[in-house]
Every structure is written in C-alpha cells, then in structure tokens.
Amino acid sequence: MLFNQRKHCFFISATMWRTLVFLLGIFGPVVLVGQNSTPSSDYEIGKKLLDQSESFAPNLDSFFYFRQEALPYFEKAKAWEDYVHCHNGFSNYYYLNEDFERFQASVLQALKLAEQYLSPIDKAYGFAINNCGAAFVKRGDFRQGQEYYQRALQIALDRGNDKILLANNYSNLGKNFRRMGDFEEASIHLKKALQLQVDSFGHQNPQIAATILALGHVLRDGKKYREALEQYRAYLILKKDQTTPTKRDRNNLVYCYQSMLRIFIETEVKDSAQFYLQQVMQLEEEKSSSKVVQSFEILGNWHHQNQDYQKAIEAYQQSLEHANVKYKAYEKHVLKGHAFFEMGTSYLAMKNPGAAVEAFQESLIRLAFEFDSKADTDNPKVENLISLPKGLDAVLGKAKAFFMKYELEQVPRDLQEALKHYRLAAGLVQELRKSFIGETSKQELGKKALWVYEGGIAAALALYEMEAKEEYLEEAFSFAEQNKSILLLEALRESNALSKADILAEDLERERQLQIDIAFYQKKIARL
Helix, strand or coil: CCCCCCCCCCCCCHHHHHHHHHHHHHHCCHHHHCCCCCCCCHHHHHHHHHHHHHHCCCCHHHHHHHHHHHHHHHHHHCCHHHHHHHHHHHHHHHHHCCCHHHHHHHHHHHHHHHHHHCCCCCHHHHHHHHHHHHHHHHCCCHHHHHHHHHHHHHHHHHHCCCHHHHHHHHHHHHHHHHHCCCHHHHHHHHHHHHHHHHHHHCCCCHHHHHHHHHHHHHHHHCCCHHHHHHHHHHHHHHHCCCCCCCHHHHHHHHHHHHHHHHHHHHCCCHHHHHHHHHHHHHHCCCCCCHHHHHHHHHHHHHHHHCCCHHHHHHHHHHHHHHHHHHCCCCCCCHHHHHHHHHHHHHHHHCCCHHHHHHHHHHHHHHHECCCCCCCCCCCCCHHHECCHHHHHHHHHHHHHHHHHHHHHHCCHHHHHHHHHHHHHHHHHHHHHHHHCCCHHHHHHHHHHHHHHHHHHHHHHHHHHHHHCCHHHHHHHHHHHHHHHHHHHHHHHHHHHHHHCCCCCHHHHHHHHHHHHHHHHHHHHHHCC
16 A cells, blocks of 8 residues: 545545636635635645645545645745655555556656655655555566565664554565565564554554455465465455445455455365356456456466366466556566466466467566567576566476477477476576575475476486486486475474474564565675
C-alpha cells in the first residue's frame, strides 16, 4: 500500500467537482481554504490546501488537484518536507489510476527532490524511497525493489515509534520476500506487520485483513496448506459483513478464492477446486487485470492436473494475452515469463520437448533485461534476471527439455545443451542460497537443487558413454558431491536446531539480523 486513505463523512461527485473547479478558477484557493479569514502566510495556505487534498482522498482527481494547488505555496515558503510530500501524493495518484508510465516518472522526480532538499530521517524522504521500491516491483525487478524497501524500513526504524509506518514497511518487505521466493522471511515480516497493525487499530481494520490475506499467500507458496487455509478463512470472516466493498476489496476476494483454488488443485481435492474455480471466474469484471491473468493461469493448472495438456496450454496463452494488455508498458515482466514457463511444462508432459525448449526460451526473454535472443543455445546473464527463482525454473525446464529431446531423437547436440543448462541451473542454485535468509526457504531450494544435480549427473554420464571423455566423469562426480552436500545439510539441520536450544532468544534474533545484513551486502557486492 502506498498511502492510507482516511475515513470521511462525505464524497464529492463528478458534478460537484466540476463546480468546485470552476469556483476555484474564479475566486482562487482561499475561498475553500478559509471559512471567514485569509491565511497569513504561504505555508499556511499550502498546509490548508494539503489538508483539503486529504479530505478529498476518496476522489482521486480532487486529491490530485488540491496537492497541485498547494505545491507553489510550499515552494515559496521553502517547506520542503511538505513539498516532497505533495510529489509523493502525485505518485500515489498515478499508481492508483494504473498509469504506470507516469507513476515511474513521478517516483523518480519525488526521489530527486527528496535527495535535494531533505534528510534521510525525514518521513517524506522515506515515502519517496518506499515508492521507488514499489516502482521497481511493479516493473518486475524484485531485487532492486527490495533494496529500496529495506532502505525505507531503516528510515522508519530510525524515526522511532511510528507503528503504522513500520507496519507498512514490514508488509512491503514481506510481500517482496514472497516474490523473491524466500517464504520464511516473508512470513516473519508479515507477522511483524500484523502485530503492529493490531496494536494500532484493533482487529477489524481493513489493513489487517489485507495482511492476513498476504500471509495466507506466503504460507500457500511455502506449501503450508493447512495454515494457509486458516488465514484465508480468517480473511473471509473479516470481510463477510462488509456492506460496501471497494474495487480493491473485490479484487482481494478474487485473490483469496484463487489461492484456495490453487491449494485444492495441488492437493487434488477436486470437488472444492471445481467450486472455487466457478467462484473465481464469475467474479471477474475487468477484461485484462492481474487477477484475470492469474485466473487463466490457475485454469491452466486445473487442466494440467487433469492431464488435459492442450487445454492447459490454451489457458496459459489466454493468461499471456491478458498479461500483455495489462503490462503493455513493460516488455519484461514476471507474469509474462511465468505464462511461457507453464506452457513449457505442459509441452514436456505432452512429450513435445522442442516446443518446450521454445517456451522456456520465451520465458527467459521476459525474465531478463538486455536479453532478447530466441536462439535456444543462448541464456541471459545471471545479474540481469529480474527474478532468480523464476529464472532457475526456466533454465531447469530447458535442461529437462533438451535431455528429453536427446532421448527421443538421439542428437548429441541436445545432450550437450542439457548438460550446459544443468551447469547454469546449479550456478543459479548457489546464487539463490546467498540471497535466501530463512532456513525453511533454503530447504525448499534444496529440494529443487536435487533435481538439478540428479539431472546433471544423468547428462554427464550419458555424454561419457557417448564420448568416453574423463572430463564428463569428473563433472558427474562434481554434481554428485553437490547432491551429497545438500543431503548432508538436511541431516545436519536437526542437530543444529538442537544445539541452539539453550541459546537466549535475543542472541538468536541478533544472529538472524546479522544474516539479513550479510545477505543484503552480498547482493550489493554481486552488483559491483
């Protein structure tokens, strides 16, 4: 969430708004600013106009207009905190109106002004940093967005006991940890946000419901299905008595049903899956929204689960079409890349590895900056991937497809490509281990790593049988050693947990914070 809308006792209609604009054009802003007196300074005029913008916040055009009116008064008064605050509001306006090109430009302008006029401890500076994080996340660059979110959180911590601001920052970080695949850290941050929100608002605030929903998504992605369903049901209970749901509320309801549907598809509870699939498709309103994109993806998962792979591919293609409309301003986007990845998975299930390779290559094109090659032998640079987990999925998919293609057609080049891609996948596993903080997330990565190492062993041994070169035996041995190290780590975790049983809680928390710092700086070093 970019900013919190206050509750108000009135709402300005479009007709009233046009009348007010006309009156303002005749009489100037003082007519609305003061009741029976004229403000005595530029700052006071600007401040009252800013207050008017907050009062009119449910009407976004009114919100934007009054902030524009306030801007020159703050500039004359050199009230830079409020001046930047107005620019942050413009960013919020463009975001909520889904004008993402102007949102990007507005965010950069606000940050430039914040860096020029404010101290990093200032609240408006923190909001500008936070909005930059949102801008990078919106374009699918989660790693860059995470750096800004971490900076915004540090500013909030330095400011002291603003629980609402801290909750917002913990929530943003938690949601982005989820996007980056670190579900344990996502859960930790969202639970912190939830506690701060409960302390501030009680249990019935809309922000609390939104955080509960986000926590459910994290638990679902981490395959903690029972706990995830508990969160979703808690969300539905909070929302069941809402008489005037907003567009955001309706969207979140769809996301809740979508997530429950994913769980029932994954656990093969088909009756429940069919019921929630009907609920989701009936609730769709916009022709191309992010929830429509995901609904067609889920429909594809449903067909794939039922082994109707051609229908699955058609659903994924529809998901991609809607993503291309929704995110037309972004050539590179995670949802676009994921749609192609899902197509590739269904092509593999159909024993069509050639089509699968093409789909996985298209996925990588959408997942990496400065990469547009359709040549299936080419891959992006690791540092250009906007999502390492999704990049690993696509590269591993290509490796499996090349190996299947070799088994079906016996072309040596395909086997060479399979081994090359398993090598690249192994490198991505190592990069992800550096960026993941939580042990649970590393365990999930370890399970995927086993597929990488076992596939690498099979490809290397097949090449040794074909060419009798010792280097392939050595490579198979290297994959085997990495495989053993993963299994050894799994065995050590339990004894490691037992060895920590007598350590003070504050010392464990200190260790965890240091791990966060280490991971953060490792990522910064990797970008140098």
